[in-house]
Amino acid sequence: MDDIERAGQMLTAAMAELESIKTYSCVVLCQDRIGGQLRKQERIQSVFRAPRSVYLRWLPGPYEGLQASYVPERDGDDKFQARETGLKGLVGAVSWASDSPMIDKMYPHHFRTHETSVFFLVQLSAQIALKARDLGKVRVAKIEDVNDPWLKRPATLVDSEMSKDPKDGLRWPRTELYFDKETKLPLHFKLHAFDGGLFGEYAFSEFKKNIEVRPDAFELKKL
Numbered sequence: 625m626d627d628i629e630r631a632g633q634m635l636t637a638a639m640a641e642l643e644s645i646k647t648y649s650c651v652v653l654c655q656d657r658i659g660g661q662l663r664k665q666e667r668i669q670s671v672f673r674a675p676r677s678v679y680l681r682w683l684p685g686p687y688e689g690l691q692a693s694y695v696p697e698r699d700g701d702d703k704f705q706a707r708e709t710g711l712k713g714l715v716g717a718v719s720w721a722s723d724s725p726m727i728d729k730m731y732p733h734h735f736r737t738h739e740t741s742v743f744f745l746v747q748l749s750a751q752i753a754l755k756a757r758d759l760g761k762v763r764v765a766k767i768e769d770v771n772d773p774w775l776k777r778p779a780t781l782v783d784s785e786m787s788k789d790p791k792d793g794l795r796w797p798r799t800e801l802y803f804d805k806e807t808k809l810p811l812h813f814k815l816h817a818f819d820g821g822l823f824g825e826y827a828f829s830e831f832k833k834n835i836e837v838r839p840d841a842f843e844l845k846k847l
Contacts, residue, residue, distance in 0.1 A: 638803065645833045648672050651667055652667070652828055654668060654740075654826050656824040678692075689708075689847060690707075690709060691717075692706040704719075746810060749810065753786075774825075778805040779803055800813075807833070
């Protein structure tokens with residue numbers, strides 16, 4: 625088995641594991657590079673319910689106290705709700721269009737609320753890997769057992785290099801996925817940009833699957 629096949633099997637196993645997960649809770653670690661500048665790491669408490677419902681609450685650090693949630697039955701495909709802190713939060717939850725340019729000015733991130741989940745990143749990574757393979761432009765530079773530098777857990781690092789030409793339609797030219805030994809999921813994603821720098825790094829710490837989720841878990845209440 626070559627490294628490309630092995631990496632493909634690991635992604636396939638992760639996709640199969642997702643099918644057994646109906647809910648989870650975690651703390652998302654997020655560090656985006658935007659406008660050439662690496663932003664401070666954010667810590668976000670999160671609850672997820674399959675297939676796509678997400679609740680996010682920012683912990684101490686950038687945007688502390690901000691809440692956001694996405695529920696497809698409530699928000700459709702192009703909206704989400706957010707509640708700010710302080711006086712701005714007195715108006716309660718506000719519905720936003722996901723493509724609103726105001727979001728990029730106020731709270732710049734690469735991914736929107738509905739995209740901030742293990743499910744989304746695993747599925748997106750698999751789609752990009754398949755497209756790169758079909759183009760004949762993927763090389764697995766490294767597969768090795770490591771101690772995850774962010775999550776401090778045993779993991780297998782899969783470092784993949786893909787097309788460096790943005791015209792090929794791949795979102796990133798290189799990905800480093802840390803597959804957690806226990807869950808078999810890539811719980812840590814280090815994504816590289818076409819300029820050679822970091823695009824962003826994301827990890828899902830304190831991951832607990834198939835937890836009980838209250839019916840009001842996705843409502844944005846005063847904290």
